[in-house]
Amino acid sequence: MESMIKDIKLAPSGHDKINWVKNFMPVMEAVNKEFSVTKPFAGKKIVITLHLEAKTAYLALIMKNAGAEVAITGSNPLSTQDDIAAALVEDGLHVFATHGCTDEEYEEYIDKALDLKPDIIIDDGGDLVNILHTKRRELLQNILGGSEETTTGVHRLHSLARAGKLEFPMIAANDAYCKYLFDNRYGTGQSTWDGIMRTTNLCITGKTVVIAGYGWCGKGGAMRAQGLGANVVITEVDPIKAIEAVFDGFRVMPMDEAARIGDIFLTLTGDKDVIRKHHYEVMKDGAMMANSGHFDVEINIPELEEISVSRRTVRKNIEEFKQKDGRKLYLLAEGRLVNLAAGDGHPAEIMDLSFGVQFFSALHILNHHAELENKVYLMPDEINTKIAELKLKASGVAIDHLTDEQKAYLGLA
8 A cells, every 4th residue: 555645855853753752651652562472453454534643653553563454544634743754654553644635635545555455544623434335335354443532433333333334333532530630621721721821922811712513521620720810700501511611710701792702612522503693793803713523514614704804814813804894703713623733732641541441442452342232432441541551650650559348348359
């Protein structure tokens, strides 16, 4: 297979980035040390669709070191780093990804990667699963199973499963404790504001920040905004999450009200049309909008463009939409994932846990696929525990252990 990348000459920079994150991913280092020797994936083919940056590259290399033949694509046109793609090609992987690719090229890259005829897939957002269930159904007979990285992708999987149309077992890696408690909350919280601040070069202190969605990603975004000195407002559709936000100390109101007072709007819902025309019409002059949900549908860009008299790029990753009354509204990173399109994604220490989940999910599929039905599964608790233990050990943190008497008291003996 011939890779499709921007420029192989960019590889030295990519190698430097990958080598840097390796220093801060001890779980993956331990995984690599063990499984590069035992090579459990020998003879197997794995296709990965994830945000193609340094941490992802390390996961892909570990899969290769564990014996697999690996093809990888990006899961968002703006999150692919071309130097990382080049480095992976030099390291012997099949890579199909370029930064800023068109929607047509994006789908072509996934299609090319699937020409590997994978046994196992690792997906991000559900695009890989979708293409396998539609235009590449001839490959279904080869698939042992796979795993899904995101909340959005897990929703899509459950929809397929409820309809009885899921053709192979999938592990909801996103729903593992060692993923969502850290990646979705602390990872999204930090990387989102890193992307916003490096893009705008503005203070967050004193600004009114409207967070749409109070799931784990929204919690992280709100927590970090509060820590930066923002006045945080939450919008929600779930009464339980809304009251949780109230008890966490945030104001909660409908978006129709929040649209009038927000300085920065951040969507993290996984749904479409969270911010629409009637919201734009009442926003402050200078209001900024960003998204950290998987797809660029949370902020309705066609409606924003429809009511604007001009649209222009005023700074890298910032577009200005001028309104008829002279107000200027700003959209960051084309409404795509601001933490990846305008930043480097989650910190390495966080992705160390998430990609530990992905590796062991793939290993679980490999070892147990014959026992699994075409359903969406949670990762077994003992794997979560193993990953957490590896992380604690690497961090030099010791914990207590139950005595036999305590286990008996709790009914665990």
